[in-house]
Amino acid sequence: MSTTNGRKTRKRMRGVPGHHDQLKKPHTIWLTGATWKWLQLSAKEANTSVGEFVENWALSEINKD
DSSP: OOEETTEEOOOOOTTSOSSSSSOOOOOOOOOOHHHHHHHHHHHHHTTSOHHHHHHHHHHHHHTOO
């Protein structure tokens, strides 16, 4: 089985959380073109999607105790 960032990949099942404890829901945010491009490049460097990149960044901020 291949790994991504040291994690084993799992087959996604509808209604079951994947990498996180909760199911994800779609949300809309408005960003400038420059910010979106930076997020895309940063996510590509991290070998992940923009959504996962933002999720991981937000969780790291929440867990800063």
